[in-house]
Amino acid sequence: MNGAGELLGALPAFTVEAPWWPEVADVVAGARERLGAEVTVLRLLHADRPYPHGGAVTYLAQVDGPVPRLEPAQVNLAPHPHRAPYAEVGGPAESIRWATGAMRDLGLGTPSRIIQRKTWNLSALWQVDRAAGPLWLKHLPGFLKAESEVLAWLGAVAPGAAPRLLAADGTGRQLLGNLAGEDRFGAPAAERLSMIDLLHGLQRRALDDLPLLAGRGVTDRRAGLLYDQIMIAAEPWLSEIFGLAELLAGLRERLAAVADCGVPDTLVHGDFHPGNVRSGASVAPAVLDWGDAFLGHPAFDLLTMCDGLPDEEAAPIVARWAALWRRVALGSDPVRAAELLRPVRPLLGATIYANFIHHIEPSEWPYHAEDVPTCLRTAVAQA
Numbered sequence: 001m002n003g004a005g006e007l008l009g010a011l012p013a014f015t016v017e018a019p020w021w022p023e024v025a026d027v028v029a030g031a032r033e034r035l036g037a038e039v040t041v042l043r044l045l046h047a048d049r050p051y052p053h054g055g056a057v058t059y060l061a062q063v064d065g066p067v068p069r070l071e072p073a074q075v076n077l078a079p080h081p082h083r084a085p086y087a088e089v090g091g092p093a094e095s096i097r098w099a100t101g102a103m104r105d106l107g108l109g110t111p112s113r114i115i116q117r118k119t120w121n122l123s124a125l126w127q128v129d130r131a132a133g134p135l136w137l138k139h140l141p142g143f144l145k146a147e148s149e150v151l152a153w154l155g156a157v158a159p160g161a162a163p164r165l166l167a168a169d170g171t172g173r174q175l176l177g178n179l180a181g182e183d184r185f186g187a188p189a190a191e192r193l194s195m196i197d198l199l200h201g202l203q204r205r206a207l208d209d210l211p212l213l214a215g216r217g218v219t220d221r222r223a224g225l226l227y228d229q230i231m232i233a234a235e236p237w238l239s240e241i242f243g244l245a246e247l248l249a250g251l252r253e254r255l256a257a258v259a260d261c262g263v264p265d266t267l268v269h270g271d272f273h274p275g276n277v278r279s280g281a282s283v284a285p286a287v288l289d290w291g292d293a294f295l296g297h298p299a300f301d302l303l304t305m306c307d308g309l310p311d312e313e314a315a316p317i318v319a320r321w322a323a324l325w326r327r328v329a330l331g332s333d334p335v336r337a338a339e340l341l342r343p344v345r346p347l348l349g350a351t352i353y354a355n356f357i358h359h360i361e362p363s364e365w366p367y368h369a370e371d372v373p374t375c376l377r378t379a380v381a382q383a
Contacts, residue, residue: 001042001062005089007077008063009070011035019054021047021367022120027059038065041119043087044364045075051370062089080361084141085171086124092116095173099128099137102167102175108135121360121367122291133178136163140172140291143359147291148174149216150267154290157205161198162287181280183288185273189313192305193320195277198285199269200324203298206267207328210295213267221296221348222265227252230347233354237373243380247343258297258340262332263325268294270352272301292352298325299338303345343382350375 001007014034016026024041031037039061049055060075085091096114103109109130114137118125122144126137140147148168155165164177184191206213214220221229231248238245269276270292279285302321306314322334353371360367 001060001077001089002067003062003064003090005077007073007075008067010058010073011037011039011061011068012071013056021052021057022118022122024059024119025115025117028116031061036066036068037063039063040092040116042089042091043083044120044367046363047366050366052367060087062092082359082361084121084124084139084360086119086139087121092119092124092126095124095137095139096126098169098173099126099135099167099175103128103130103135106166108132108166121356121364128175135166135178136176138174138176140174141359142172143355144291145170145172146217146219147293148172149213150218150290150293151176153206153209153213153216154202157209158202160284160286161202162290179278179283179286179288181278181283181285183275184277184279184285185275187274187277189309189317192274192317194285195272195274195287195305196302196317196321196324198277199272199287199301200298200321202287203266203268203301204328207264210265210267214295218267219294221268221294223255223259226296226344226348226351227255229351230344233351233372234347234376237376241373241376241380243383244376247347247380247383251344251347254340254344258299258337258344261334261337261340262329263298263334263337264329265296266298268296268298269301270294272304273307274305297337297341299334299341300345300348302338303342343379346375346379346382350379 011031014030016030018026021044027041028039031039042060042062045058045060047055047057086095100111109132111128111130113129115127117127124139128135128137148165151162151165154162163179165174166177167175230251234244234248269287269290271289276288277285278288306317318335318338325334326332350372353368353375356368357365
């Protein structure tokens with residue numbers, strides 16, 4: 001498409017190394033280097049697989065500058081009420097204008113280069129290079145914009161424990177400081193102990209600020225609210241997934257038993273795996289990507305951190321987490337709470353994915369559609 005929103009045609013297909021659909025830096029570079037086209041990726045149009053990743057995917061892109069030889073294309077360009085602003089023609093450019101203006105107002109210099117890194121229904125991300133070091137422009141859809149409030153709170157109570165929020169416009173645009181180190185995907189179990197320590201400190205600090213965070217729009221998944229949210233997400237699948245109805249029949253009593261364990265609700269990260277922790281040899285860890293954050297039980301983050309580990313490697317992590325919460329809530333039983341919530345975690349996952357689907361346009365449903373029934377089946381298997 002050109003800047004006026006007119007469909008021009010399709011670039012020839014080409015292969016990129018990274019299979020991850022939201023990661024578009026290689027797509028942009030490939031179009032430039034192989035085909036001579038300067039493009040900005042707007043959104044996914046369709047994929048030849050029902051779920052990520054790999055395979056053949058087609059993106060809608062805006063072309064800037066000379067137009068290379070194109071093939072005929074048929075694309076439905078009708079507007080959709082759930083389309084993110086950064087997925088529209090001119091949307092990325094508007095976000096970049098906002099970021100450069102924020103940098104100017106804050107005295108942070110001007111960009112020397114801006115690289116589109118990611119775009120999908122949950123975020124768009126640009127690396128903003130400058131002489132003093134990179135910054136990051138992140139644009140979230142409206143239903144995830146409360147991440148800005150979480151980052152602002154974290155910056156006030158625990159500077160350095162999360163990306164520094166330099167500016168936000170209240171609609172989902174954020175200008176973020178850079179964090180040194182690397183994302184700790186696949187970190188060994190021993191390293192995850194310090195991650196548990198870090199998050200627990202933040203969650204302990206949040207105990208007194210839950211009304212403030214709720215008032216700023218952070219999703220509330222405490223007690224009865226979580227029950228209602230799970231039931232809404234699971235209802236369409238009751239007749240298709242054997243054992244789901246039985247699990248849900250005991251859900252209210254299970255959640256009551258969790259409450260009886262005495263571990264308080266707090267701010268939950270919502271996706272606390274090692275890849276969302278950034279650190280290095282001489283760099284203190286920091287927690288990334290708070291878009292899924294909610295108010296609820298901290299055991300959900302523990303279970304995510306232990307996901308995939310053998311029992312003998314997970315046991316010390318659970319023990320450390322439980323000891324920390326026993327100091328906060330004397331007489332509590334954190335281990336029992338975590339075990340009771342084990343099948344509830346995938347129910348929560350189904351709820352989160354169903355919420356994504358509810359807020360995105362159908363062409364991007366493949367990102368998440370299979371996750372809902374998969375999570376529900378996992379919950380039944382773990383009950």
